[in-house]
Every structure is written in C-alpha cells, then in structure tokens.
Amino acid sequence: MSIQVQAVKQAFHSQVVLDELNLTIEPNTIYGLLGRNGAGKSTLLNIISNRIFADSGTVTMDDESMRDNDRTLGRLYLMSEVNLYSDRARVKQLFKTTAYLYGSFDFAYAEKLAQTFGLDLNTRFGKLSTGYRTIFKLIVALCVPADYIFLDEPVLGLDANHREIFYQELIETYSEHPRTFVISTHLIDEIANIVEHVFVLDQHQIVIDGDVSDILAQSYAVTGPQADVVAYTNGLNVIGQDALGGITAHYVYGGLDDNRPIPDTVKIEHLDLQKLFINLTNTKEEAATHVN
Numbered sequence: 260m261s262i263q264v265q266a267v268k269q270a271f272h273s274q275v276v277l278d279e280l281n282l283t284i285e286p287n288t289i290y291g292l293l294g295r296n297g298a299g300k301s302t303l304l305n306i307i308s309n310r311i312f313a314d315s316g317t318v319t320m321d322d323e324s325m326r327d328n329d330r331t332l333g334r335l336y337l338m339s340e341v342n343l344y345s346d347r348a349r350v351k352q353l354f355k356t357t358a359y360l361y362g363s364f365d366f367a368y369a370e371k372l373a374q375t376f377g378l379d380l381n382t383r384f385g386k387l388s389t390g391y392r393t394i395f396k397l398i399v400a401l402c403v404p405a406d407y408i409f410l411d412e413p414v415l416g417l418d419a420n421h422r423e424i425f426y427q428e429l430i431e432t433y434s435e436h437p438r439t440f441v442i443s444t445h446l447i448d449e450i451a452n453i454v455e456h457v458f459v460l461d462q463h464q465i466v467i468d469g470d471v472s473d474i475l476a477q478s479y480a481v482t483g484p485q486a487d488v489v490a491y492t493n494g495l496n497v498i499g500q501d502a503l504g505g506i507t508a509h510y511v512y513g514g515l516d517d518n519r520p521i522p523d524t525v526k527i528e529h530l531d532l533q534k535l536f537i538n539l540t541n542t543k544e545e546a547a548t549h550v551n
C-alpha cells in the first residue's frame with residue numbers, strides 16, 4: 260500500500276520546477292522532505308494530493324491512479340499554509356466538518372491536544388493568531404483517519420515551546436498508531452531525530468532518497484591542514500568545503516576509501532543532517548563564499 264510518484268514533470272509558465280521526478284512513499288514511516296526555498300516541495304505535495312495536476316507523469320497508490328480518485332485520496336491528508344476554513348466557524352465546528360468529510364475523527368485526542376496547546380475550542384477560526392491557526396491545522400492533521408499525512412511547514416509561526424509539544428505528540432501518536440507522515444520543513448535540526456527517511460529535492464529532482472542512518476553513515480567532515488585534507492579526499496565525492504585560519508574542512512558524501520591511510524594531522528567525523536543538506540544543496544556561488 261505505497262504511493263508511487265513516477266516521472267512527474269511540472270513547470271509554471273516556462274520555469275521547470277519538477278523534472279521526471281520519481282519517489283515511493285511507504286506505509287508507516289516518518290519522512291523528511293527537504294529542499295531549498297522554491298525547490299518545489301509544496302508543488303510536489305500538492306500534486307500527490309490532487310490540489311494541482313502535474314504536466315505529465317503519474318501518482319499511484321498500489322498501481323491505482325490517485326488522480327480524481329476519492330478512494331485513494333480519502334486516505335491522504337495535506338496540511339499546508341493554504342487556508343481552507345471559514346473565518347466565522349468555531350474550532351469545534353471545524354472538527355465536526357472534518358469528521359463529516361473524512362468519515363471519522365478522533366475527537367477525544369483533538370480535545371486533549373487542544374488542552375495541551377491551550378487552544379479554546381469555542382474560538383472562531385478568524386480570531387486565531389497565526390501560531391494558533393497552525394496549531395488548529397496540526398490538531399486536525401493528527402486526528403484525521405488518514406494513512407498518509409503530509410505536513411507542509413507544520414511549525415510555521417509556532418514558538419519553541421509549541422514546536423516541542425508538537426514533536427513530542429507526533430512521536431507519541433506515531434508509536435501508538437503508526438501511519439505515514441511526510442514533513443516538509445526548513446528546521447532540519449529539529450526533525451533530524453524524528454524522521455526515519457529523507458528525500459532531498461534539488462535541481463528539480465530527488466537527489467537523496469534514503470534512511471537517515473544510512474545517509475549519515477556515509478557523510479563525513481574531513482578536517483586538518485589544507486594540503487593533507489586535499490590529498491586525503493582526492494578522488495572522493497567532496498560536496499563542499501570550509502576554510503578557517505589554517506584549517507580546511509572537506510565534506511564528503513558517499514563513503515571514504517578504506518585502503519587510504521588517514522594522516523595523523525587529519526580528523527574525520529560524521530556530518531549531521533543539516534550540515535549535509537547545506538553542502539549538498541549549496542549553489543557554486545554560495546560554496547565559494549565559504550572558502551578563504
């Protein structure tokens with residue numbers, strides 16, 4: 260019961276956003292969808308959710324097309340910045356509307372979450388602050404009976420305490436009731452320990468598609484005197500570099516050469532997800548500014 264995105268192309272006017280993009284979203288997994296501003300993350304989530312139709316390519320759930328397919332689309336929920344709610348409706352009415360649209364809704368959990376976040380169920384949607392609108396949408400996303408939940412910038416406008424509550428609740432609800440979450444966010448450090456698998460979208464394609472632990476296991480920072488670092492990383496996949504004082508760092512993705520002796524002057528550590536992402540998606544101009 261997975262979702263397959265195959266050869267999806269999307270352009271707006273003459274600007275290509277997604278080009279022959281492929282990926283598979285499996286059941287019961289927490290994904291991170293990472294990409295620079297304008298990379299096409301929202302476009303991709305909108306295409307999978309039928310909010311926009313791709314120029315070409317297919318989106319299927321177990322070989323069944325998801326295009327205009329109520330059965331498959333009913334198993335999916337997209338939380339995004341787009342406002343689908345009437346300003347006059349009260350929060351509790353909106354929960355009922357969602358229950359009607361999706362066939363059911365976990366009212367007990369929604370009330371518990373509202374209490375935890377301090378959201379008054381009697382408030383009209385239009386009176387909610389930016390942060391509380393996000394909180395309302397998050398509560399809906401966690402309480403709808405969907406198997407695939409897409410969270411496009413889920414913590415937009417949330418303060419640090421509310422972000423922490425959200426991450427905790429996400430982990431708890433996922434462990435009690437596994438389903439798939441795809442989280443698109445720029446706060447990579449905050450989700451690095453939550454997501455199991457990442458997609459990195461860059462240059463119109465998915466450039467990384469893998470389990471976080473596997474990806475980080477083959478991502479390295481090699482630091483030391485410039486000549487030694489350059490000699491050691493020669494021929495490896497160097498995705499970025501920094502230089503500070505006499506110390507040079509080369510960032511390597513894709514493994515080291517086990518037969519190559521490591522000079523005493525050189526230190527090798529694993530990269531974290533954020534540092535890996537920054538180096539993978541740096542433009543040449545940006546990368547040049549890191550080197551003295």
Ligand SMILES: Nc1ncnc2c1ncn2[C@@H]1O[C@H](COP(=O)(O)OP(=O)(O)OP(=O)(O)O)[C@@H](O)[C@H]1O
Pocket residue numbers: 271272276294295296297298299300301302303
């Ligand atoms: N309806 C539209 N009409 C024209 N251009 C669009 C439309 N939707 C998106 N775009 C363009 O497509 C590109 C990708 O936008 P998208 O919102 O998918 O990126 P994103 O990765 O979600 O970005 P961000 O992280 O900044 O939210 C951008 O250049 C955007 O301006």
